[in-house]
Amino acid sequence: MTDIAQPDRCIVCTTCTVMCPVAKNCLDFLGPRMIGPAHQRFRLLGMGEDESLHYCSNCKNCDISCPCDVPVSTFIMRARAEASREKPPKFRDWILAHGELLACWLRFIPAVFKNFGMGFAPVRLLLHALGIARQAPLPAFAAQTFRRKFKSLSQPQNLPRQVVLFPGCFVDIYEPESGLDIVAVLNRAGYEAITPEGFVCCGLPLVANGFWQNARQNARRNLEELARWTDRGLPVLTACPSCALMFGKDYAEYFPDLLPRNLSPVLVDVCEFLTGCMERGELSAPDVAPGAATTGDDHILYHAPCHLRALGAGLPGLELLRLIPGLRAEYADSGCCGISGSYGFKKDKYAIGMRVGSALFSAMRQSDAKLCASECGTCRVQMRHGGGKQTLHPVSILRRWLDGK
Amino acid sequence: MKPTDVLVVGCGLAGLTAALTAASRGKTVRVAARGAGTLAIGNACVDVLGYVNGEIVRGNPLDALGRLPEDHPYRIMGTEAVVKALRFFSRLCDENGLDIRTESRENLWIPTALGSFKPTCLCHPYMDRKSLQGHDRVIIAHMPWLKDCHAQMIKTAFARQKGFRDRELRIVELAAFGGQTHRNLTPLDVARFVDTPDGERWLSSQLANHVAQLDAGLCTAVLLPPVLGVERHREIRMRMTRNTGCTLAETVIPPPGVGGLRIRHALTQAAARAGVQIMENTHIVAARTQGRQCLSLVAENNGRGRELAASSFIVATGGFLGGGVVASPGKARETIFGFDLDAPERIEDWGAPDLLDAQPYARLGVKVNGRLNAITPDGDARWDNVYFAGRTLAGYDFASEKSGGGVAICSGHYAAPRC
Ligand SMILES: Cc1cc2nc3c(=O)[nH]c(=O)nc-3n(C[C@H](O)[C@H](O)[C@H](O)COP(=O)(O)OP(=O)(O)OC[C@H]3O[C@@H](n4cnc5c(N)ncnc54)[C@H](O)[C@@H]3O)c2cc1C
Ligand code: SF4
Ligand code: SF4
Numbered sequence: 175m176t177d178i179a180q181p182d183r184c185i186v187c188t189t190c191t192v193m194c195p196v197a198k199n200c201l202d203f204l205g206p207r208m209i210g211p212a213h214q215r216f217r218l219l220g221m222g223e224d225e226s227l228h229y230c231s232n233c234k235n236c237d238i239s240c241p242c243d244v245p246v247s248t249f250i251m252r253a254r255a256e257a258s259r260e261k262p263p264k265f266r267d268w269i270l271a272h273g274e275l276l277a278c279w280l281r282f283i284p285a286v287f288k289n290f291g292m293g294f295a296p297v298r299l300l301l302h303a304l305g306i307a308r309q310a311p312l313p314a315f316a317a318q319t320f321r322r323k324f325k326s327l328s329q330p331q332n333l334p335r336q337v338v339l340f341p342g343c344f345v346d347i348y349e350p351e352s353g354l355d356i357v358a359v360l361n362r363a364g365y366e367a368i369t370p371e372g373f374v375c376c377g378l379p380l381v382a383n384g385f386w387q388n389a390r391q392n393a394r395r396n397l398e399e400l401a402r403w404t405d406r407g408l409p410v411l412t413a414c415p416s417c418a419l420m421f422g423k424d425y426a427e428y429f430p431d432l433l434p435r436n437l438s439p440v441l442v443d444v445c446e447f448l449t450g451c452m453e454r455g456e457l458s459a460p461d462v463a464p465g466a467a468t469t470g471d472d473h474i475l476y477h478a479p480c481h482l483r484a485l486g487a488g489l490p491g492l493e494l495l496r497l498i499p500g501l502r503a504e505y506a507d508s509g510c511c512g513i514s515g516s517y518g519f520k521k522d523k524y525a526i527g528m529r530v531g532s533a534l535f536s537a538m539r540q541s542d543a544k545l546c547a548s549e550c551g552t553c554r555v556q557m558r559h560g561g562g563k564q565t566l567h568p569v570s571i572l573r574r575w576l577d578g579k
Numbered sequence: 580m581k582p583t584d585v586l587v588v589g590c591g592l593a594g595l596t597a598a599l600t601a602a603s604r605g606k607t608v609r610v611a612a613r614g615a616g617t618l619a620i621g622n623a624c625v626d627v628l629g630y631v632n633g634e635i636v637r638g639n640p641l642d643a644l645g646r647l648p649e650d651h652p653y654r655i656m657g658t659e660a661v662v663k664a665l666r667f668f669s670r671l672c673d674e675n676g677l678d679i680r681t682e683s684r685e686n687l688w689i690p691t692a693l694g695s696f697k698p699t700c701l702c703h704p705y706m707d708r709k710s711l712q713g714h715d716r717v718i719i720a721h722m723p724w725l726k727d728c729h730a731q732m733i734k735t736a737f738a739r740q741k742g743f744r745d746r747e748l749r750i751v752e753l754a755a756f757g758g759q760t761h762r763n764l765t766p767l768d769v770a771r772f773v774d775t776p777d778g779e780r781w782l783s784s785q786l787a788n789h790v791a792q793l794d795a796g797l798c799t800a801v802l803l804p805p806v807l808g809v810e811r812h813r814e815i816r817m818r819m820t821r822n823t824g825c826t827l828a829e830t831v832i833p834p835p836g837v838g839g840l841r842i843r844h845a846l847t848q849a850a851a852r853a854g855v856q857i858m859e860n861t862h863i864v865a866a867r868t869q870g871r872q873c874l875s876l877v878a879e880n881n882g883r884g885r886e887l888a889a890s891s892f893i894v895a896t897g898g899f900l901g902g903g904v905v906a907s908p909g910k911a912r913e914t915i916f917g918f919d920l921d922a923p924e925r926i927e928d929w930g931a932p933d934l935l936d937a938q939p940y941a942r943l944g945v946k947v948n949g950r951l952n953a954i955t956p957d958g959d960a961r962w963d964n965v966y967f968a969g970r971t972l973a974g975y976d977f978a979s980e981k982s983g984g985g986v987a988i989c990s991g992h993y994a995a996p997r998c
Contacts, residue, residue, distance in 0.1 A: 187620055187834060188620055188834050188835045189614065189615050189619050189620055189835075191835070192615075192619050192620060192767065192835045192840065193615055193619060198771055201757055201758075201760045201762060201764070201768060202760050202761075202762070203762070204761070204762050205762070208762075225761075226761075226762075237860065238615070238859050238860045239614060239615035239619065240614055241613070241614030241615070241616075241897075241900075241901060241902060242614075242902070243613070243862070438883050440880075440883070446580075449580075449581075453581065483859045483860060484859075484860050485860070486613075486858065486859065486860040486861040486862065486878065486879075486880065487858070487861075487880065487885065488580065488609070488856060488858040488861070489856060489858075490580075492856070493580075493581075493856075505851045507847060507848065507851035533810075
């Protein structure tokens with residue numbers, strides 16, 4: 175691992191540690207300033223690792239809050255990769271990092287058994303023994319992946335334009351319906367969606383769990399595939415902010431040598447794309463749904479995933495919701511939900527994750543909105559679990575309104 | 580992205596005040612910010628003007644504005660504007676659950692973690708030295724398990740002060756919470772614990788027990804590091820005051836302070852409610868201008884630019900510390916528009932020989948006209964729809980004047996109605 179950025183830009187202001195949700199909720203974690211730039215100096219001198227490195231959830235609030243552009247979470251993820259070379263990660267972390275592979279194998283098992291498997295008490299006990307918290311809201315595998323469903327989907331003929339859709343593992347494996355919602359709305363805006371087979375998992379769960387080399391292989395494949403489509407001038411969309419962040423920011427920080435010089439590896443946020451469609455008149459905002467006011471569904475509480483905030487492109491999902499006439503979208507502004515991909519599923523992290531999410535959960539409970547929205551799949555899982563309310567991708571909500579619900 | 584009426588750069592005290600002022604006047608507002616702003620690590624006190632030319636300002640700081648040089652931001656905006664801005668800010672805090680105000684409009688002296696007192700103007704009213712001295716007994720809470728908690732030092736320093744001469748000063752030790760950790764605990768960790776019901780009970784019962792063991796009948800104040808919660812500060816302090824029968828006061832501390840986070844929380848909640856969208860992790864790197872108009876600002880976006888268009892722009896980028904101004908030998912430059920600032924050519928002239936004197940480099944910044952538009956060396960506005968606010972402004976030295984929070988709030992509030 176060459177060209178590691180130097181920690182000297184850090185002015186030791188402590189802002190990152192103040193804003194880190196894990197440091198806030200777990201006193202055993204030294205926090206980003208110490209584990210990031212401060213320890214980086216020790217690492218460069220070949221000194222030992224701090225025992226609390228594993229607590230970081232890679233949520234990136236440190237990067238968001240730092241006034242000096244210090245790549246704090248990148249220091250931490252690189253250190254984790256180094257530590258994993260010396261001491262291989264647990265089998266549990268392998269399972270959580272390789273959701274995509276598991277899904278590949280599981281494709282050959284009928285879904286009833288799979289779900290039986292994930293929700294079945296003896297299986298949960300086994301997973302618990304492996305280190306996956308019994309109480310954690312592990313999502314159920316879908317009967318068919320999004321990609322398989324997509325193959326048998328017939329999109330309207332003669333759509334004038336095309337876009338590429340990178341669904342992200344969550345939509346692909348666990349929540350294909352939200353992927354289908356996106357395709358339906360894209361069709362309505364006059365776009366035919368293409369979902370290439372060549373894309374693989376963006377690699378973020380691999381990095382977070384210490385599987386650096388696997389992540390690197392995925393990055394290489396994805397960048398090649400991305401170039402193929404951007405060369406044809408087609409925008410590549412994603413519904414998952416973490417995938418967008420991995421492509422748009424992290425690849426350059428983790429694997430700079432893989433980036434072709436003139437490619438900025440951008441996945442376009444699907445909400446931002448659709449907002450653009452509305453502005454260009456390709457998609458008209460839905461009419462006010464009749465009777466909406468009486469059902470209470472006209473009020474939505476929106477949660478911004480940390481990785482979306484880290485992208486630095488604002489909150490296009492919230493803007494999209496606010497373009498729907500008759501709908502009131504409220505910004506929860508309650509920080510991290512605590513799941514951070516696979517973090518909140520782990521036995522030793524579940525309680526921390528729930529404490530981190532508590533502000534959001536109480537905002538959900540206090541709000542009179544019956545329905546909540548967020549772009550990130552695992553955020554949605556955690557919000558349903560901790561806040562007890564149905565939570566959908568903003569585009570799924572848009573589709574409901576376009577269809578008159 | 581749809582253009583807004585106003586685009587604010589920076590989410591420090593100046594940027595947030597500007598955004599909320601503009602929103603309160605019915606404008607659509609977007610804030611672009613890289614970093615959380617200094618508020619996240621500061622204290623809950625707004626300094627208006629503590630010193631002029633090294634001399635302490637006693638009484639009403641507004642009466643001392645006339646002694647400032649003419650190009651000082653306060654002089655440019657005028658006393659009336661300063662009064663209005665501070666009133667707006669206090670009301671905003673109050674509506675969002677915080678008492679940050681001035682009762683007398685006079686400078687007050689508030690206790691630091693070392694037992695000294697510093698001048699400020701708007702703060703939690705109970706932090707005032709006079710209020711502490713009005714008690715028969717001051718209990719100094721000691722938390723030896725906390726980084727930089729110096730109760731003995733505070734006691735010694737207080738004992739030397741006339742106002743505390745015949746007061747009973749007493750140290751009580753509070754037991755630690757939680758288990759063992761190898762991390763340095765700070766008052767922020769305690770404050771966040773106290774924000775939870777368990778934490779509130781933990782602190783309230785310890786204080787009540789200590790007070791119960793002392794002679795009753797004495798009017799008692801308890802001085803703590805800033806540990807009385809962050810997000811639920813006002814209600815927690817009210818309940819604990821009732822439980823203990825004492826006035827509870829807090830010190831100001833070096834970063835990470837807790838009070839600044841209280842203000843930040845209140846302001847960002849207000850912004851979310853007002854529909855102000857804060858674009859985080861958004862680094863503005865350039866501007867697109869046409870003649871004396873700015874059309875849009877450009878955010879760095881994975882090596883490409885993202886244009887943010889608006890009718891007016893407020894630049895509150897925090898000066899050298901915030902990244903709004905950079906210096907290279909003999910030169911200083913505003914970072915977004917890229918114009919040079921008036922800086923002494925000889926690097927030796929940037930600093931005064933005595934480090935304790937006001938430092939000329941601290942006054943470096945963007946020179947503005949009466950509307951807070953940046954001006955050319957000839958005094959003409961560079962762009963009519965771009966306003967500068969906060970520490971990026973030239974002509975004041977927040978550290979030696981103790982005027983940081985005041986200038987930030989007033990310039991943010993002053994810039995917004997011009998948009
Ligand atoms: C540690 C510390 C504690 C202090 N405590 C107090 C106190 O208790 N009371 C008091 O009155 N004063 C205090 N001061 C002084 C006071 O904080 C400052 O004068 C005031 O807060 C400055 O506010 P600001 O909004 O101008 O700048 P900042 O708070 O620095 O905010 C600037 C913002 O602009 C962002 N930014 C900069 N460049 C760009 C860019 N190109 N694109 C996007 N965003 C950008 C920054 O990241 C930041 O969010 C303190 C100062 C420090 C350093
Ligand atoms: S990535 Fe998140 S958990 Fe990790 S140090 Fe940064 S803020 Fe904390
Ligand atoms: S916020 Fe940035 S500069 Fe400040 S301590 Fe953290 S890494 Fe260092």
